[in-house]
Amino acid sequence: MDFTREDKQKISSSIREKYQKVAQSPEGQFRYPTGREGLDKQAYGLDILDKLPTEVLATFVGVGNPLSLGRPVPGEKVLDIGCGAGVDTLIASHMVMPEGEVTGLDYSSEMIARAKQNQAICGVTNAKFLQGSAEELPLGDGQFDLVISNGAFNLIVDKEHALAEVFRVLKTGGRLQIADQMLVGAPPSDHKAKVASWFT
Numbered sequence: 001m002d003f004t005r006e007d008k009q010k011i012s013s014s015i016r017e018k019y020q021k022v023a024q025s026p027e028g029q030f031r032y033p034t035g036r037e038g039l040d041k042q043a044y045g046l047d048i049l050d051k052l053p054t055e056v057l058a059t060f061v062g063v064g065n066p067l068s069l070g071r072p073v074p075g076e077k078v079l080d081i082g083c084g085a086g087v088d089t090l091i092a093s094h095m096v097m098p099e100g101e102v103t104g105l106d107y108s109s110e111m112i113a114r115a116k117q118n119q120a121i122c123g124v125t126n127a128k129f130l131q132g133s134a135e136e137l138p139l140g141d142g143q144f145d146l147v148i149s150n151g152a153f154n155l156i157v158d159k160e161h162a163l164a165e166v167f168r169v170l171k172t173g174g175r176l177q178i179a180d181q182m183l184v185g186a187p188p189s190d191h192k193a194k195v196a197s198w199f200t
């Protein structure tokens with residue numbers, strides 16, 4: 001990727017600005033359905049959704065359902081990259097109970113604060129939330145059975161590096177389940193437009 005340091009700074013400050021607003025309220029911030037409507041459209045299923053309060057479900061801004069590719073089982077360790085307000089993290093924490101643990105990681109400190117608030121509302125004790133970047137995970141090697149991510153990889157500038165980080169923190173034989181948006185067609189050829197495509 002031929003991005004300069006300045007391009008990367010522009011992209012990361014646009015992401016931080018956007019998610020600072022989303023942490024207050026996701027309403028009107030996305031072109032796709034969010035909150036309970038989004039979760040229903042992504043077929044999360046009532047057995048899962050009934051476990052979380054309405055006000056927590058309202059903070060979901062994912063684009064798909066990474067857990068539809070396979071659910072973690074009790075005792076497993078799961079990492080949710082770009083966890084936002086932590087809806088998938090908290091859903092997964094119910095699936096791995098009682099001994100399993102789920103870590104949610106996000107770039108935006110405001111989204112992490114919202115995730116911790118959601119955790120307190122749910123009374124979940126086997127989840128933790130960390131502020132950090134997918135490109136440099138603040139986590140040790142080989143500790144997770146499953147890495148999930150929902151709507152975050154499209155925002156990461158150095159996807160190759162982020163994927164290398166995923167494989168570093170996964171145990172041997174661990175799984176990666178990503179739900180994301182894909183660009184159909186060629187990316188903008190003009191450099192300025194390519195950078196701007198992150199925040200327009």
Ligand SMILES: C[S@@+](CC[C@H](N)C(=O)[O-])C[C@H]1O[C@@H](n2cnc3c(N)ncnc32)[C@H](O)[C@@H]1O
Nearest residue numbers: 060061062082083084107133134150151152155
């Ligand atoms: C569309 S939101 C999805 C949030 C959450 N996964 C959900 O389903 O509600 C994308 C999230 O990715 C986070 N993000 C973007 N770039 C990131 C990066 N490089 N490292 C970690 N998180 C990142 C954003 O802060 C945002 O919370």
